[in-house]
Amino acid sequence: MAALPTDSATARRNQWLGLALVVLLAAVLxxxxxxxxxxxxxxxxxxxxxxxxxxxxxxxxxQISLGHGAFYAIGAYTAAILMDKFxxxxxxxxxxxxxxxxxxxxxxxxxxxxxxxLYLALATFALGVALPxxxxxxxxxxxxxxxxxxxxxxxxAPFGLPVNADQWLYLFTLGVAALMxxxxxxxxxxxxxxxxxxxxxxxxxxxxxxVDISLYKALTFGVSAMYTxxxxxxxxxxxxxxxxxxFTIFLSIAFLVGIVVGGLASVSGAIYGxxxxxxxxxxxxxISKAAPWAIYGVFLIACMFLMxxxxxxxxxxxxxxxxxxxxKSV
Amino acid sequence: MSxxxxxxxxEAWYGATQVLHGVSFSMAPGSIAxxxxxxxxxxxxxxRALCGMVRxxxxxxxxxxSIAAMATEDIVRLGVAHVPDGRGTFLDLTTEENxxxxxxxxxxxxxLAGDIERxxxxxxxxxxxxxxxxxxxxxxxxxxxxxxxxxxxRPRLLLxxxxxxxxxxxxxxxxxxxxxxINAREKVGILLVEQNAALALELADQVFLLETGRIxxxxxxxxxRDNDAVRxxxxxx
Amino acid sequence: xxxxxxxxxxxxxxxxxxxxxALALVMIxxxxxxxxxxxxxxxxxxxxxxxxxxxxxFPYWAAFAATIAxxxxxxxxxxxxxxxxxxxxxxxxxxxxxxGLLVIFNSLAGWIFTYTVKPFPSxxxxxxxxxxxxxxxHGIGAIGVTLVVLALLYAFFRFTSLGLAMRAAAQNPVSARxxxxxxxxxxxxxxxxxxxxxxxxxxxxxPTVYLDPNMMAGILLYxxxxxxxxxxDNPWGAVAGGFLVGVLENxxxxxxxxxxxxxxxxxxxxxxxxxxxxxxxxxxxxxxxx
Numbered sequence: 001m002a003a004l005p006t007d008s009a010t011a012r013r014n015q016w017l018g019l020a021l022v023v024l025l026a027a028v029l030x031x032x033x034x035x036x037x038x039x040x041x042x043x044x045x046x047x048x049x050x051x052x053x054x055x056x057x058x059x060x061x062x063q064i065s066l067g068h069g070a071f072y073a074i075g076a077y078t079a080a081i082l083m084d085k086f087x088x089x090x091x092x093x094x095x096x097x098x099x100x101x102x103x104x105x106x107x108x109x110x111x112x113x114x115x116x117x118l119y120l121a122l123a124t125f126a127l128g129v130a131l132p133x134x135x136x137x138x139x140x141x142x143x144x145x146x147x148x149x150x151x152x153x154x155x156x157a158p159f160g161l162p163v164n165a166d167q168w169l170y171l172f173t174l175g176v177a178a179l180m181x182x183x184x185x186x187x188x189x190x191x192x193x194x195x196x197x198x199x200x201x202x203x204x205x206x207x208x209x210x211v212d213i214s215l216y217k218a219l220t221f222g223v224s225a226m227y228t229x230x231x232x233x234x235x236x237x238x239x240x241x242x243x244x245x246x247f248t249i250f251l252s253i254a255f256l257v258g259i260v261v262g263g264l265a266s267v268s269g270a271i272y273g274x275x276x277x278x279x280x281x282x283x284x285x286x287i288s289k290a291a292p293w294a295i296y297g298v299f300l301i302a303c304m305f306l307m308x309x310x311x312x313x314x315x316x317x318x319x320x321x322x323x324x325x326x327x328k329s330v
Numbered sequence: 331m332s333x334x335x336x337x338x339x340x341e342a343w344y345g346a347t348q349v350l351h352g353v354s355f356s357m358a359p360g361s362i363a364x365x366x367x368x369x370x371x372x373x374x375x376x377x378r379a380l381c382g383m384v385r386x387x388x389x390x391x392x393x394x395x396s397i398a399a400m401a402t403e404d405i406v407r408l409g410v411a412h413v414p415d416g417r418g419t420f421l422d423l424t425t426e427e428n429x430x431x432x433x434x435x436x437x438x439x440x441x442l443a444g445d446i447e448r449x450x451x452x453x454x455x456x457x458x459x460x461x462x463x464x465x466x467x468x469x470x471x472x473x474x475x476x477x478x479x480x481x482x483x484r485p486r487l488l489l490x491x492x493x494x495x496x497x498x499x500x501x502x503x504x505x506x507x508x509x510x511x512i513n514a515r516e517k518v519g520i521l522l523v524e525q526n527a528a529l530a531l532e533l534a535d536q537v538f539l540l541e542t543g544r545i546x547x548x549x550x551x552x553x554x555r556d557n558d559a560v561r562x563x564x565x566x567x
Numbered sequence: 568x569x570x571x572x573x574x575x576x577x578x579x580x581x582x583x584x585x586x587x588x589a590l591a592l593v594m595i596x597x598x599x600x601x602x603x604x605x606x607x608x609x610x611x612x613x614x615x616x617x618x619x620x621x622x623x624x625f626p627y628w629a630a631f632a633a634t635i636a637x638x639x640x641x642x643x644x645x646x647x648x649x650x651x652x653x654x655x656x657x658x659x660x661x662x663x664x665x666x667g668l669l670v671i672f673n674s675l676a677g678w679i680f681t682y683t684v685k686p687f688p689s690x691x692x693x694x695x696x697x698x699x700x701x702x703x704x705h706g707i708g709a710i711g712v713t714l715v716v717l718a719l720l721y722a723f724f725r726f727t728s729l730g731l732a733m734r735a736a737a738q739n740p741v742s743a744r745x746x747x748x749x750x751x752x753x754x755x756x757x758x759x760x761x762x763x764x765x766x767x768x769x770x771x772x773x774p775t776v777y778l779d780p781n782m783m784a785g786i787l788l789y790x791x792x793x794x795x796x797x798x799x800d801n802p803w804g805a806v807a808g809g810f811l812v813g814v815l816e817n818x819x820x821x822x823x824x825x826x827x828x829x830x831x832x833x834x835x836x837x838x839x840x841x842x843x844x845x846x847x848x849x850x851x852x853x854x855x856x857x
Contacts, residue, residue: 064662066604111842117658118602122791123838125604129788130834137827249784253666260663289682293674300667301649304660381745406747418742420735431735434728435747479746 023178027171035166039238040278042170045177046234047274051258052184052267053227058256059265060188061220062200064121067128069252071101071225073135073242075232080150080242090155090237094176097233098226105225109218128252135244149243152236173234180227185267187223196220197265228255250293257296260303263312272311334359334519335380335487338389342372342379349375351543352388357521357536359393359486362513364522364530364551366560367540373523374415376540377489380521381405381412392487407435411480415491415523419472419479421465425456428464428475432482442482449478452508470501477505481512487519488512494526502526506533531555573702574821575814580706581775581789582813583713587768588783588790589797589805590717591761596799597737598757599650601661605668606765607787609645611780612672613638613766614773615680618687627690631770635763642762646755676780687773709771716767717806720760724802733757785830789816792836812836 030038054068078100079093088096108127115123135144144150154165187193198206199213207213236242254277262273276299281292307313333356342350350372357363365373379386382402390398397405406412411432420428429449433442450457453474459467464475473493480488493509494502506529513520524530531537537554539547547560554560588606595603603609613634620630645668653664691708724730736743736753743750769783776782789812797808812833819832 058659062657062659064659066662066666111838115841118662119841121604121658121662122602122795123841126788126791126834126837129784130830133828133830138825250670253670256663256666264659288678290674290676290678293670294678297667297669297671297674300670301664304653304663304667308660383741383744402744403747403749406745412745414742414745418739418745420738420742422738423731423735427731427735430728430731431743431746431748434732439728483746 023174026174030167030170035164038166038170040282042166042173042238043235044271044274044278045170045173046231046238047255047258047277048231048271049177049180049234050228050231050255051262051270051273052181053224053231054255055259055262055265055267055270056184056188056196056227057220057224059259059263059269060193060200061196061217062117063217063221064117065124065224065252066121066249066256067124067126067131067252068224068228068255069247069249070127070131071105071228072232072235072251072255073131073244073247074104074225075101075229076236076242076247077135077144077150077232078229079233079236080152081144083152083237084150091172093237094230094233097229101229101232102222102226104229106218106222108225109221124252125249128249132244132248135247144244149241149246152240152242154240155237169238173238176230176234180230181267181270184227188267192216254296257300259310261299261310263310264308266310266312266316268315269310269312272315276311332394333357333391334361334393335521336389336391337376337380338391340376340379340386340388340390342375342387343385344375349384349543350379350386353379353540353543353545355538355545355548357487357519360513360517360519361535362509362520362522362533363536363538364524364534365538365540366524366527366530368563370542371540372543373540374491375543377412377414377491377521377523380489381410403435406483409483409486410489411483411485411487412489413476413480413491413493415495417472417476419464419467419476421463423464424461425464425467425475426460428479429456429482432479433484435483445482445484449481452481452512453478470497470505473497473501473505477508481516481518484516485518487521490520490522490524492523492525494524494529502529509533527560570821574817576702577706578814578817579810580702580709580813581817582793582810583710584768584772584786584809585789585793585813586806586809587713587716587764587771588786589793589809590720590802591765591768592790592794593797593799593802593805594720594757594761594764596794597802598733598754598761599737601665602791602799603761604662604665604787605672606761607783607790608669608672608676609638609641609762610765610769611778611783612676613641613762614687614769614778614782615676617766617770618680618685618773618778621688627688631690634766634770638762638766639759642758642760643755645762646758650758651751651754673780680780682780685778687770687778689774705774712767712771713806713809716764717802720764720802729756785833788830788833788837789813792833792840795837795840 029041033041050068050072054065057063057065075097078097079090082088082093082096083090134140154169188196195206195216198209199216203213258273258277259269261276262271263269280295284291284295303310336356338354340350340353341348353372353376355363365376367373375384378384380390382397382400382405386398388398389396392408392410395408397408420431423431426446429446430442433445450460455471456474456478459471464472467475477490477493490509493505497505509520510533512518522530522534531551531554534551537547537549537551537560538545539560547554547557549557588610591606591610592603595601595606616637617630617634620633621627625633649664649668653660689705689708691704694704724734732743732748733753733756735746736748736750737757740750743753772786773782790809793808793812794805795808796812797804797806816829816832820829824832
């Protein structure tokens with residue numbers, strides 16, 4: 001942390017290089033995997049965007065949301081309705097989902113401003129529980145398709161690129177995810193990120209130093225919802241289907257599991273968390289239908305006791321040790 | 331005959347900060363001792379350390395029995411009553427409920443009612459306020475309630491943290507009178523932390539002077555009144 | 568008019584259920600200043616235990632009593648094993664642990680008892696009481712049980728010295744230790760009592776909504792609403808809030824918005840109360856010290 005400026009500049013350049021390498025690796029990956037695996041990895045990327053958004057709110061800013069599944073659903077439905085009813089191309093639905101969720105998040109964030117910790121958790125929990133019912137509501141059925149939901153068509157690769165639909169969607173999602181992560185990292189590393197953490201840890205001092213707490217909190221809620229909405233839209237396009245029962249409170253809880261297990265207040269944690277919530281249930285499903293959730297629960301509690309920094313902390317620690325070893329021999 | 335209370339090389343910490351650096355003293359049964367010292371010398375911490383409210387190291391013995399590693403509630407159950415700084419009143423409960431709680435650790439229900447009446451004898455004002463929420467009592471009444479609540483334990487040792495704090499001089503004099511009576515009648519040892527050194531010296535048999543977490547002077551109150559250092563620093567003449 | 572009365576009465580019946588769960592929430596809040604998100608799932612799990620005993624041929628009231636006792640033990644154990652070590656950590660850590668418990672109980676119930684919906688018997692006669700045609704006798708019985716529980720709790724907290732000690736420990740733990748109260752145990756006891764009250768709510772609601780691992784989600788939401796409307800630190804308020812919310816839900820469902828948006832009503836109530844009057848109708852306003 002307390003490295004010299006030149007060191008940190010090098011370190012930062014190394015980080016960007018590393019990131020570029022990871023993206024490059026991720027980009028060639030689909031050509032070696034089955035279509036189903038590619039589809040799963042597309043979802044991982046969508047979840048990673050969601051988890052980064054949720055982490056901004058909960059990890060960095062300390063506002064607990066137990067209802068982010070609702071914003072995911074709003075993003076997913078925005079994409080689905082635009083594609084299904086208005087014939088909007090899939091890539092244009094992303095900015096639309098982002099905008100809708102930004103506004104929705106900001107608006108929900110406004111009353112939520114007055115709520116602290118536990119109560120915000122309660123209010124967002126209520127949002128997460130209540131949303132599926134709203135999506136089923138008969139007066140919205142014309143748009144939402146009611147209980148049946150909406151089926152959408154998977155886009156094909158443009159410009160006659162030699163990739164199949166799954167591969168293309170993966171690459172597209174990877175591009176979006178990279179963009180969202182670069183934006184997110186810049187946001188969190190700078191002045192805004194410091195303000196968020198200050199609000200989380202020392203709200204009164206932050207206010208005294210001239211941070212407009214209300215504005216920051218509501219905006220964070222909006223931006224967090226926006227990320228989640230983009231993730232939701234991508235997820236919907238990948239799954240080709242939206243229905244109310246995909247967006248129960250348990251989806252919100254899965255996101256919470258993602259950021260806790262991946263690592264609170266950590267950018268890379270979002271990716272670990274996304275891998276976790278995508279693949280662990282798949283494996284656990286073979287034991288019992290209830291097993292994934294039992295494992296989620298155990299991991300949630302175990303993380304709080306044993307590794308509050310999540311996987312990111314463990315990986316980070318291992319990385320540090322690896323790097324220190326050659327240093328010692330010199 | 332063993333001492334009522336004996337502290338040996340008592341150290342105490344708040345988090346990583348050490349506040350007491352080896353406090354040693356002892357009190358005879360039924361005596362009154364006072365801890366004097368500037369703000370931050372460690373008086374309140376000493377009281378807290380004696381009944382296990384902070385992290386400590388060192389020896390504490392009550393009538394020869396070691397209580398150093400015990401939990402607060404168990405020390406209390408051995409007969410150490412502590413009127414903490416800020417009085418520790420249960421503000422939402424009634425005066426009488428506060429008194430009942432004072433006797434909670436004794437478990438003897440039959441004696442409880444009689445003891446509450448006895449406290450009302452010492453502090454008639456509390457009887458008038460018996461059904462009132464303790465939070466609505468005046469500062470003086472709350473201090474009386476805190477002392478009465480502590481006495482409900484029928485303690486061997488009473489630890490008092492600044493009983494005069496924020497009270498009018500007349501009221502302070504009345505409370506100190508009652509403390510003297512209680513000490514004489516019930517044979518309760520009293521360890522008093524007090525800002526008002528003149529008053530404390532008048533009441534106490536023994537004086538311990540604390541400076542930055544150590545006892546620098548110990549002696550009989552009568553001789554301490556004539557000690558120049560004590561006089562200049564604490565009595566102001 | 569007849570229909571209106573029927574709606575109000577059936578609102579009172581569901582309100583009684585909300586009231587008991589809200590009461591359990593308030594008890595944990597009073598003992599620990601935490602809102603237990605796992606309360607509903609714990610109640611559901613205990614109801615499955617009751618179902619197991621009934622299935623094995625136990626008489627109803629024996630199973631009822633045994634379930635309450637088991638729930639109590641369960642609550643105490645959870646506090647000792649999971650909640651206490653978390654201690655005074657951040658709110659986030661505590662909420663995460665509660666959500667972990669919620670998920671564990673939910674999946675455990677699904678794992679052990681499957682997700683198939685099961686009928687659960689009522690201890691009350693099938694034919695309506697007093698020849699009324701508004702409320703089933705189970706409804707009246709459930710309200711009666713709620714009121715009895717409330718009266719017992721009131722008596723416990725008001726007249727016993729253990730109850731007094733629990734109130735004292737919740738209010739001022741430091742002082743409570745100084746009068747010799749074992750605060751750790753009073754907290755565990757609070758959890759035990761809350762779990763016991765919750766299990767009663769579960770057994771009273773199961774005959775109407777049928778037993779399945781997700782039966783409590785909506786009810787928990789309404790119980791939150793009830794507790795908040797009544798004031799999260801006030802047991803009487805929670806019960807009043809429970810009945811109020813139950814009636815409101817039924818009337819809105821019948822005359823205004825239809826039954827499909829019932830959970831949205833709870834959402835609006837929760838957010839509304841939290842924003843407009845966080846202390847609830849009967850709660851105390853607490854000032855936060857800087």
